[in-house]
Amino acid sequence: MKFMNKFLSYLFSGILISTLLIGCNGKSSSDLNADVARFVTSSDEVVGYGYVNILAIKGKAQLSQIPTIGEFVNNQMESFENSLRLTDKIHYALEGPLNNDGIPKYAYVFMSVENEDSTLQMFKEMGFYFEEVNDMNVSFDMNMAVGFNEHTVVMVSGNFGDDPKDKLFNAFASFKNEEKDTDVTEILATTTDILLAGDLENLYQTSNTSLNDLAEENQAEIKEMVRGGHFFMTVDFNNGNLTAKMDFSRVNDKMKKNTFFKDKVANDVLNNLGPGEPIMAMAMSLDIEKLENLMKDFSPEAERSFYNSMGPMGSMFASLTNENLSDILNGDLGMMISNSEDSDKMDNSNNLPNSHLYLGLGKNPQNMKDLVRTFASEEVISDLGEGYFKIENSMLLMKDKSVVMHSNDTLKSDFEIGEMHKVKGLEDFGSKPFSLFVDLKTLGDSEFNKMKGQFDVMLSIADYLTLTADNERMIFKLVLKDENENVLKQVIDIYKDDLKSRMGNISF
Numbered sequence: 334m335k336f337m338n339k340f341l342s343y344l345f346s347g348i349l350i351s352t353l354l355i356g357c358n359g360k361s362s363s364d365l366n367a368d369v370a371r372f373v374t375s376s377d378e379v380v381g382y383g384y385v386n387i388l389a390i391k392g393k394a395q396l397s398q399i400p401t402i403g404e405f406v407n408n409q410m411e412s413f414e415n416s417l418r419l420t421d422k423i424h425y426a427l428e429g430p431l432n433n434d435g436i437p438k439y440a441y442v443f444m445s446v447e448n449e450d451s452t453l454q455m456f457k458e459m460g461f462y463f464e465e466v467n468d469m470n471v472s473f474d475m476n477m478a479v480g481f482n483e484h485t486v487v488m489v490s491g492n493f494g495d496d497p498k499d500k501l502f503n504a505f506a507s508f509k510n511e512e513k514d515t516d517v518t519e520i521l522a523t524t525t526d527i528l529l530a531g532d533l534e535n536l537y538q539t540s541n542t543s544l545n546d547l548a549e550e551n552q553a554e555i556k557e558m559v560r561g562g563h564f565f566m567t568v569d570f571n572n573g574n575l576t577a578k579m580d581f582s583r584v585n586d587k588m589k590k591n592t593f594f595k596d597k598v599a600n601d602v603l604n605n606l607g608p609g610e611p612i613m614a615m616a617m618s619l620d621i622e623k624l625e626n627l628m629k630d631f632s633p634e635a636e637r638s639f640y641n642s643m644g645p646m647g648s649m650f651a652s653l654t655n656e657n658l659s660d661i662l663n664g665d666l667g668m669m670i671s672n673s674e675d676s677d678k679m680d681n682s683n684n685l686p687n688s689h690l691y692l693g694l695g696k697n698p699q700n701m702k703d704l705v706r707t708f709a710s711e712e713v714i715s716d717l718g719e720g721y722f723k724i725e726n727s728m729l730l731m732k733d734k735s736v737v738m739h740s741n742d743t744l745k746s747d748f749e750i751g752e753m754h755k756v757k758g759l760e761d762f763g764s765k766p767f768s769l770f771v772d773l774k775t776l777g778d779s780e781f782n783k784m785k786g787q788f789d790v791m792l793s794i795a796d797y798l799t800l801t802a803d804n805e806r807m808i809f810k811l812v813l814k815d816e817n818e819n820v821l822k823q824v825i826d827i828y829k830d831d832l833k834s835r836m837g838n839i840s841f
Contacts (some may be wrong), residue, residue, distance in 0.1 A: 573816030
């Protein structure tokens with residue numbers, strides 16, 4: 334393991350990879366890319382794979398332009414680029430099972446060789462000792478093996494047992510296979526900065542979770558659902574934003590039939606979250622019956638845990654609904670938090686912003702109405718008439734098929750509902766069945782000021798973030814105030830003094 338640690342220290346410290354894993358818009362495929370696709374296809378144990386485009390650190394973060402740091406980075410990168418073809422990107426693969434900390438049983442790193450002699454010299458300067466085996470230079474101990482020929486470097490880390498070279502040679506042998514899975518090939522050909530992909534079938538087969546305790550018919554159904562399935566995530570560092578996309582469209586029809594998001598957020602949710610300019614807003618619409626059936630089949634304790642988490646109120650809900658969520662909820666849910674426009678409406682004791690909550694009622698809405706009226710009759714809450722109820726410093730409006738709750742409202746005349754005020758970043762809110770918006774710029778100056786100490790760097794440069802999801806994709810986007818400069822450059826500018834001070838602590 335010491336060889337792997339030393340190599341990674343040399344490679345990644347030179348480009349500060351410990352804090353910045355970034356990429357460039359280089360070729361989306363290469364001989365190395367194709368070889369890794371063959372390796373992944375040949376294994377029933379690979380649970381994760383992907384690549385990192387290292388070279389963009391100079392173009393996107395512009396470290397080379399910073400005094401002291403730039404000289405260091407340029408010197409380290411020159412050594413690597415003389416030996417390794419970094420334009421082919423650094424690929425990786427992970428074999429399961431994963432342990433409780435998410436650490437894979439074996440981890441592979443694949444790199445293209447630019448010059449075989451220079452590569453050998455680079456490794457020797459790091460303290461590696463090689464022997465020639467099968468036309469390859471090989472170095473190994475019981476936890477790490479490194480091998481390379483004129484084309485490719487393969488590094489394998491893990492507990493090998495009696496034969497530390499076996500995994501290494503098998504990896505090289507797989508490059509000669511003809512078969513390449515179409516999904517794996519297309520995923521690895523994706524152009525992005527960081528690619529993280531996974532094989533659902535292998536992940537389930539090598540897992541050791543509560544799913545293995547299910548009835549045999551349920552386990553068989555899961556196996557059918559994950560068969561041939563892959564997911565992948567791309568991370569891109571752009572001018573003014575960081576964008577991460579999770580794609581789970583490459584699954585079979587059986588898995589797709591079990592997805593539970595609706596096409597978009599219901600209009601009734603969007604029409605009842607306002608008024609006000611949101612600091613934070615969330616809305617979603619899902620098929621609650623389908624989700625409930627999935628939980629009963631594959632996570633039977635999940636629904637009970639949901640009720641238990643609500644304490645005595647949860648037990649009351651469970652009795653009213655016969656433990657069916659679909660009896661009280663229809664899957665439409667929304668929430669908005671905003672600054673108060675009227676200081677008289679603020680809860681002076683807790684100094685909390687306004688919060689609005691929307692709940693769509695399920696197949697038996699009368700159950701929820703009866704529950705609220707029971708609380709009113711026992712004077713736990715106050716019945717104001719016309720469906721309005723007062724709960725301490727909050728108010729609830731019981732409608733025919735929904736419930737709307739506002740904090741900091743105590744009078745019927747103050748209780749206004751409608752759409753949220755449109756602010757920057759909220760243009761497409763609700764177009765996907767799950768939508769989340771956070772105004773980070775305002776959040777830094779809001780009543781949530783306790784968060785600022787933990788996220789002050791992000792809040793100082795950030796404008797807003799959004800998260801959207803449907804049955805095929807999830808997209809996270811962090812947008813900065815300055816949309817003209819790369820997000821990495823902006824982060825580096827904040828930390829450059831700290832980076833300079835740490836230069837002397839990097840050992841060689």
